Amino acid sequence: MAVDNSILTELDGVFPANQARSREAQARLLAAGERVFAEKGYDEAHVSDIAAAANCSVGSFYRRFRDKEALFRALHMQFILRIGRNMARFLAMPEWSDKPTYEILRTLIGNSARVIERHHGFFRALFQRTLAGAGSSYILALRVADNESGRLLAAFLRERGEGVGEDLDETCILALRTVDAVLINRVLRRQITGDTVAPPLVVDMLTRMLAAGVGVTPPD
């Protein structure tokens, strides 16, 4: 799913990409940045590696981004835009009307696993920056987006007459964050453990856990 990247030029250090060719180079550099971050980590990734992975010159990189941090800032904004839009689209899918909520939660977990896997490089960089003490605004902005996702899920459950607790918004926010924490950890450690991110046993268990967390009854 493509993101409307025009908002990226609002970010500090991300330069306007007005022409199609320039926007295309920007998108290629963003994708290359994620690949290089996934492979080497943020600190070890050099602008020259990212440019090479994007088939761009280093000069072309610096016409689009002030530095590596500006590219990361753009990845972060892209990801935030994706979070809200993905959840809204997912819950609005017409086929849910005759599916048990439990199965919808299972599909949601599978989707989250794929998204997190695809953005391995972003998460590796995010965690490195956060742990180095540089990432507080990134974490807080992501949290606002995650909270919105949790509220969307709570509204969806309420409409279906499911979900427990007076604090259903807060419960959904926490339960989704739990599932994401597990999946992100699995992705970040995959190179070490050799594990598949979301094999059936893990998806089954996370579905049971998410359903219990938010108060959705499993099918008999």
Place this chain on the structure above:
Amino acid sequence: MAVDNSILTELDGVFPANQARSREAQARLLAAGERVFAEKGYDEAHVSDIAAAANCSVGSFYRRFRDKEALFRALHMQFILRIGRNMARFLAMPEWSDKPTYEILRTLIGNSARVIERHHGFFRALFQRTLAGAGSSYILALRVADNESGRLLAAFLRERGEGVGEDLDETCILALRTVDAVLINRVLRRQITGDTVAPPLVVDMLTRMLAAGVGVTPPD
């Protein structure tokens, strides 16, 4: 709970601490290392910071540890020893005989939260090293210890006639890892988010999730 530190001298770069005074300095340096890692992160922590936090000289540090990495190696080994022992002791507590399993799981989560909180510095350093690509042996050794904890929990549940699935060992391992992932994330981000690590809403939700994950019925 004190750990028998004699095994630490088996580790590369950790020098023998034969006299009481030397063992005491080693223990003080280990505790100081965790505090400094928690505050500054691994990469920014200098040996001189750790020595100062332990009220030791830099020379005293280097008589006990070859370098910062050797101190981290010792913290990691201490933590691994703690994991197996804590779970075995916890499950063997006589008061569980007349308590519902659900309540035992809740207590287990509260304990895990406190242990992870206490070892914030170890986890911050572990994640930093892992994400920088330096931590694979640390992660794999921790995983062996975590797997053993999961098997202990599975055996405990079987003995009580609870727990579901043919793969109960694997299910318990994954479910405990899930709970730990959430708690570790909460601890690592606490400085940014200002959240309490394990407020009642979070403990309640994690208990529901863990119980559903391993197949323990909640009380009516």
